[in-house]
Amino acid sequence: MSSRIFAIGLGSTPKRVLxxxxxSLGISLTFVSLMLLLPxxxxxxxxxxxxxxxxxxxxxNERVVASYVVTIGAxxxxxxxNAAFGLLLAWVLVRYTFxxxxxxxxxxxxxxxxxxxxAGITLATLYSSNGWMGQLLEPLGLQVAYTWVGIALAxxxxxxxxxxxxxxxxxxxxxxxxxxxxLTLGASDFTGFRRVILPHLWPALVTGTGLxxxxxxxxxxxxxxxxxxxPYETEITALMIFVRLQEYDYAGASAIASVVLFVSLALLLAxxxxxxxxxxxxxxxxx
Amino acid sequence: xxxxxxxxxxxxxxLGLGLAAPAMAAEREILNSSYDIARELFxxxxxxxxxxxxxxxxxxxxxxxxxxxxxxxxxxxxQGLRADVVTYxxxxxxxxxxxxxxxAEDWQEKLPNNASPYYSTTAFLVRKDNPKGIESWDDLVRxxxxxxxxxxxxxxxxxxxxxxxxxxxxxxxxxxxEQIHDFMRTFLRNVAVFDTGGxxxxxxxxxxxxxxxxxxxxSEVNNIRQEYGTDDYEVIVPPVSILAEFPVAVVEPNxxxxxxxxxxxxxxxxxxxxxxxxxxxxxxxxxxxxxxxxEFADQxxxxxxxxxxxxxxxxxxxxETHFGSGGLLDQLQRRR
Numbered sequence: 001m002s003s004r005i006f007a008i009g010l011g012s013t014p015k016r017v018l019x020x021x022x023x024s025l026g027i028s029l030t031f032v033s034l035m036l037l038l039p040x041x042x043x044x045x046x047x048x049x050x051x052x053x054x055x056x057x058x059x060x061n062e063r064v065v066a067s068y069v070v071t072i073g074a075x076x077x078x079x080x081x082n083a084a085f086g087l088l089l090a091w092v093l094v095r096y097t098f099x100x101x102x103x104x105x106x107x108x109x110x111x112x113x114x115x116x117x118x119a120g121i122t123l124a125t126l127y128s129s130n131g132w133m134g135q136l137l138e139p140l141g142l143q144v145a146y147t148w149v150g151i152a153l154a155x156x157x158x159x160x161x162x163x164x165x166x167x168x169x170x171x172x173x174x175x176x177x178x179x180x181x182x183l184t185l186g187a188s189d190f191t192g193f194r195r196v197i198l199p200h201l202w203p204a205l206v207t208g209t210g211l212x213x214x215x216x217x218x219x220x221x222x223x224x225x226x227x228x229x230x231p232y233e234t235e236i237t238a239l240m241i242f243v244r245l246q247e248y249d250y251a252g253a254s255a256i257a258s259v260v261l262f263v264s265l266a267l268l269l270a271x272x273x274x275x276x277x278x279x280x281x282x283x284x285x286x287x
Numbered sequence: 288x289x290x291x292x293x294x295x296x297x298x299x300x301x302l303g304l305g306l307a308a309p310a311m312a313a314e315r316e317i318l319n320s321s322y323d324i325a326r327e328l329f330x331x332x333x334x335x336x337x338x339x340x341x342x343x344x345x346x347x348x349x350x351x352x353x354x355x356x357x358x359x360x361x362x363x364x365x366q367g368l369r370a371d372v373v374t375y376x377x378x379x380x381x382x383x384x385x386x387x388x389x390x391a392e393d394w395q396e397k398l399p400n401n402a403s404p405y406y407s408t409t410a411f412l413v414r415k416d417n418p419k420g421i422e423s424w425d426d427l428v429r430x431x432x433x434x435x436x437x438x439x440x441x442x443x444x445x446x447x448x449x450x451x452x453x454x455x456x457x458x459x460x461x462x463x464x465e466q467i468h469d470f471m472r473t474f475l476r477n478v479a480v481f482d483t484g485g486x487x488x489x490x491x492x493x494x495x496x497x498x499x500x501x502x503x504x505x506s507e508v509n510n511i512r513q514e515y516g517t518d519d520y521e522v523i524v525p526p527v528s529i530l531a532e533f534p535v536a537v538v539e540p541n542x543x544x545x546x547x548x549x550x551x552x553x554x555x556x557x558x559x560x561x562x563x564x565x566x567x568x569x570x571x572x573x574x575x576x577x578x579x580x581x582e583f584a585d586q587x588x589x590x591x592x593x594x595x596x597x598x599x600x601x602x603x604x605x606x607e608t609h610f611g612s613g614g615l616l617d618q619l620q621r622r623r
Contacts, residue, residue, distance in 0.1 A: 230478075243441055244612075245362070248383060
């Protein structure tokens, strides 16, 4: 997104919108280097001590691989659930007025503000077999705490704002008349949603869901208290990294972390590329 | 008329602060890097040491505390935290500092009892009236028993529990490897949840009602029982368990740079004094001072304490063969 804005600022208008472009770009680059590139370089610096075979042995360790499966599986479920409910929440917040709307809107940011460990402990308290929710669900044979369902729940909790907050502004910019027009032209409610509204929301929804997914991959605090951490069953990748650090094995920790990083980067990049094409196609049709 | 007087007061206050500040800066201060659950302990001991030092040397001193998982604490020092002394619950975490040259190579000989002013062992906390009749380690491998103890992969406390069970099995099966491994496999399978640290395991056992038994340091299970109700829980000290040392050491390069070498050394020596040992016993730690040992004899049942050295050779070997990646613990927990 920001790169596109830059491109417009650089290319199409000789007079730059930002005052002091050189200075602001310099500061941005310094900031990015300090906050993002330097720690990443540090991470890869730790990897330098490993041979390729050693690296491969660490990241394909049986138990670590089991943790990828748990983490990615739970994160995917959490992301899909968040996509559906996040879209609904954003819709409700934008299109309707109801008492307590401001409160609900503010509540959406709570997972960002709350220390994740607090969220994890609260969820574990609620969903363990003697908790409020756990007591109700257990007789139905549904165990949440200390299973991968609990992991997905914690992930979903910490990452829902990503979906809501990315879809919300796009919905706000979309005039009501658009779906009204669709309806007056004879589209059914569902067709109107599918053919008119969804295509406009699609890029934002996919970005939000992707961010939520990536966020879930790295989450530690909220999950660790509800996961149960049983080997091969409910161990998340972040715990594997934590274990390596406990062993003073910085290289091993960095190796596993690099896998998470690659997956996250690849996904974010893919979404960005896809989004660029999608938007081109959307506007290419009529302009 | 009021305003000038107010201003005078303010100026006087500012001057007072200005005068007090250098005096405060001159006061020497040591930083004690310690393990997570020692907060209350050192909050009780530190004021006593301050008084003791003042009485002996007429000098006001300050003591800062830093608490966390002791491996994380040691890592912080490796990365430059200028702690003067360390008081940990794992020998390996002091050894890491010694290997990095931050603590004397022969640190275990610098103070009595392997530089461990107090010790503890691994014990059980069971629910009211001990419904499952748990008395020793072999009760824990029964089909109907579920237990909670922190993950040996992330917690020194958990490593002690694992090694104690191993030591028991070694005795029981006369060192027969296959039988020991079978015992340990069942033992590990009976774990309800693996929390990353001792406090997390306590929460799982007490608040969530998970498991029939919580395994932790004897000091910790006694403290938990005192906190959550002496009527609701019972402490069981098994007839065979493990010696858990609480090693201390001066971080010499740091103490020297901070000009605190004498103070740091005296602080650690003070932990061996009768007063400090009495306070430690009050926190349910086992101590060495004879008078205090006699005083608290009822509180600490006699039990055979196995040494880590006898169970696994040394801490270094235990970390490598048992707890390292691909080690025995990993093998025993492998899916089959």
